[in-house]
Amino acid sequence: MKRIVLLLVLSLLFFSGCRRNVENLPPARFSGKGAMQPGSFTYDIIAESKDKKIGESILYVRANNNLLEINESIRNDTAWLDEKTLEPEKVTANYTIRNVPTQLTAKFLNDLIHISIESHKKIRKFILRKDKNTYPDNALSYLLSGFDFKEKNAYIYDYWPYTSLLTLCTIHNLGSEKRNINGKEVTVYHIVLDFGREKRNLYYSVKAPHILLEKDVNGLDYILKH
Numbered sequence: 001m002k003r004i005v006l007l008l009v010l011s012l013l014f015f016s017g018c019r020r021n022v023e024n025l026p027p028a029r030f031s032g033k034g035a036m037q038p039g040s041f042t043y044d045i046i047a048e049s050k051d052k053k054i055g056e057s058i059l060y061v062r063a064n065n066n067l068l069e070i071n072e073s074i075r076n077d078t079a080w081l082d083e084k085t086l087e088p089e090k091v092t093a094n095y096t097i098r099n100v101p102t103q104l105t106a107k108f109l110n111d112l113i114h115i116s117i118e119s120h121k122k123i124r125k126f127i128l129r130k131d132k133n134t135y136p137d138n139a140l141s142y143l144l145s146g147f148d149f150k151e152k153n154a155y156i157y158d159y160w161p162y163t164s165l166l167t168l169c170t171i172h173n174l175g176s177e178k179r180n181i182n183g184k185e186v187t188v189y190h191i192v193l194d195f196g197r198e199k200r201n202l203y204y205s206v207k208a209p210h211i212l213l214e215k216d217v218n219g220l221d222y223i224l225k226h
Contacts, residue, residue, distance in 0.1 A: 027133040028147065028154035028171050030086045034208040035146030038063045041212065043222040045074075057222060059212070061142055070139045077104075077161050079136040086146060091136045093161040104161050108134070115164050128164060131157045140169075140193065144202055145210040149173060149189050158195065170194040176206055181213050181223060188213060 041059045046052065058073040063083060071078040077093035091106040102119040113128040134157040135143055152173050157166045174190040181188075181203070188203040189210065200217045204210040215222045 025153055025155040025170065026151065028156045029151065030143050030146040031148070032068075032084060032086055032146055034210050035086070036061060036142060036209050036211055038068070042225045043215075044225055046221040046223060048216065048219050048221050054220075056225075059141060068142075070142050072138060072141075075138055077136075077138050079139040081139060081143075086143060088134070088136055088139065088159075091138075091159065091161050095162055104164070106136075106159070106161060106164070113159065113164075117164075126164075128166070130159070130166060133157060134159055134166060136161070141202065141212050141215060144171075144191050144193075145204055145212055147171070147173070147191065147210075149210075167195050179203055179214070182226060186213065 038061045040061075043057045043059070044053050045055045045057055047054050055074070060069070060071050060073070062069040066083050067089060068081045068083050068086075069078060070081065076095055077091060079091050080089045081087065082089060088108040090108065091104075093104040095102050095104075097119065100119055102117060104118075105116045107114045108130070111130060111132065113130050113134070115126055115128060117124045133155065137158050137160045140156075140158065151171075154171045154173075156169050156171065158169045159166055170193075172192040172194060174192060176187055177190050178185055179188050179190075180186075187206050189206055191202045191204065193200040193202065198218065200215060202212060203214040204212055211224070213224050
């Protein structure tokens with residue numbers, strides 16, 4: 001019980017501090033009309049420092065019972081979004097802590113996230129207060145394909161299931177630019193996700209549906225295969 005209270009206090013302190021940083025930014029708006037259609041999208045993973053392929057990643061977007069199921073082959077978490085509003089409904093994750101398998105379920109309800117973590121055959125439950133503009137981390141690549149590209153700057157809060165913490169993310173829309181992808185010069189929308197300590201660059205086709213063509217994260221480049 002003490003641990004739950006402490007988590008709530010820390011989240012409230014963190015949350016109130018972040019709120020002051022977004023007062024001049026609009027909340028990001030997403031729409032399924034321009035977003036990537038359900039399907040699988042395969043990306044070569046290139047080490048930027050050595051310009052060498054080190055593997056591949058598949059982004060899966062599946063429609064089922066008015067929900068979109070989104071996951072990536074190199075990650076062990078799945079997000080479910082409302083197919084029409086793109087609001088988050090649930091996140092599940094499987095990971096290992098000190099060689100112990102752990103399962104997490106997070107349900108997004110109004111202004112709260114109800115979290116259940118099962119480990120060592122014990123279940124721990126707690127509640128995390130969230131901003132209305134909170135989205136699961138593993139859904140961001142898909143969500144930004146439905147971004148209102150007329151907006152220049154916006155914000156969201158990023159929910160990371162492996163820590164169950166919220167991180168303020170500023171979205172910078174750098175507009176359209178030319179970029180060489182797979183040996184071809186294409187026009188893309190360039191979006192930068194700024195988490196403070198980390199930045200991600202995402203490049204989407206300018207024609208709807210806006211397909212994620214490339215992204216770079218932590219020194220790795222993900223490039224859509226033909």
